[in-house]
Amino acid sequence: MELHNVWFVLIAVLWIGYFFLEGFDFGIGVLTKLLARDRSERRVLINTIGPVWDGNEVWLLTAGGATFAAFPEWYATLFSGFYLPLLLILVCLIVRGVAFEYRHKRTEERWQTNWEHAIFWTSLLPAFLWGVAFGNIARGVKIDANKEYVGGLLDLLNPYALLGGLVTLTLFTFHGAVFAALKTVGDIRTRARALALRLGLLAMVPALGFLLWTQASRGDGKSLVALIVAAVALAGAVVAVKAGREGWSFALSGVTIATSVAMLFLALFPDVMPSSLDEAWSLTVTNASSSPYTLKIMTWCAAVAAPLVMLYQGWTYWVFRKRIGTQHIADAH
Numbered sequence: 001m002e003l004h005n006v007w008f009v010l011i012a013v014l015w016i017g018y019f020f021l022e023g024f025d026f027g028i029g030v031l032t033k034l035l036a037r038d039r040s041e042r043r044v045l046i047n048t049i050g051p052v053w054d055g056n057e058v059w060l061l062t063a064g065g066a067t068f069a070a071f072p073e074w075y076a077t078l079f080s081g082f083y084l085p086l087l088l089i090l091v092c093l094i095v096r097g098v099a100f101e102y103r104h105k106r107t108e109e110r111w112q113t114n115w116e117h118a119i120f121w122t123s124l125l126p127a128f129l130w131g132v133a134f135g136n137i138a139r140g141v142k143i144d145a146n147k148e149y150v151g152g153l154l155d156l157l158n159p160y161a162l163l164g165g166l167v168t169l170t171l172f173t174f175h176g177a178v179f180a181a182l183k184t185v186g187d188i189r190t191r192a193r194a195l196a197l198r199l200g201l202l203a204m205v206p207a208l209g210f211l212l213w214t215q216a217s218r219g220d221g222k223s224l225v226a227l228i229v230a231a232v233a234l235a236g237a238v239v240a241v242k243a244g245r246e247g248w249s250f251a252l253s254g255v256t257i258a259t260s261v262a263m264l265f266l267a268l269f270p271d272v273m274p275s276s277l278d279e280a281w282s283l284t285v286t287n288a289s290s291s292p293y294t295l296k297i298m299t300w301c302a303a304v305a306a307p308l309v310m311l312y313q314g315w316t317y318w319v320f321r322k323r324i325g326t327q328h329i330a331d332a333h
Contacts, residue, residue, distance in 0.1 A: 128168065230259040
């Protein structure tokens, strides 16, 4: 396999890892309004991701850096054409991180309430916008003969992409609800499980519609296999959460997200950013990649660094594996 194909696969794996991990992160943020009944329960939910949320975002940084180095043409066209939505995502991620750190710094009601509102909205908006962005990538955008995006913001707000945004929002919220049930005890765990069941059933309709639409427009045999696995995994996750098997449900909801993202990349290949104006103007793994020498150096660096990062992150999850509840939350900061 040529190195540009290897790096296409590796970038797909990085995005899969990011959406799997940051997916329940965003879901927990949304659930601070949908599930928590008071500040103590909101603190429980936030504490379930407190030790890991910043580590989860490393996958995004790595995916962006890998795209910049391995496929500079793809990076340039993507970040110039999708400048406003990606900037909004970036602002949300910055404010979200600040909100996690500053929420507990003062005890005033207004101070904490404002930061809790920030956590909710800066979790909901990226969860939706990532689906819109990847929906547009899979659908194809207006790229001219110079490999530059020539469309406008309204071109990105098409029905297919908006459906993709709805899919990521509902799947991530479901993923977060299952994670909340997996990581908590007591009444909040019971309600998280009940809410996860409803969210899973809600996510089925847009998810299946989006994947079938993708398969009909760009799919092949490999993407069809991914579609079937994603559909079966989502159904299994719903059944598992109904049976009270949160661990199985979390694993299967993660498989749903992973195979859904994999399907988009399988449907894309060998394109990395199709042109809706002329297929000949599309960015591909060949015409958008860096030199073989650059890809070779990147491969050696990734082979050394990636296992270390993954081992450290896995250790973090192991250390903070215990369930928590409102009884573990102090009355005051």
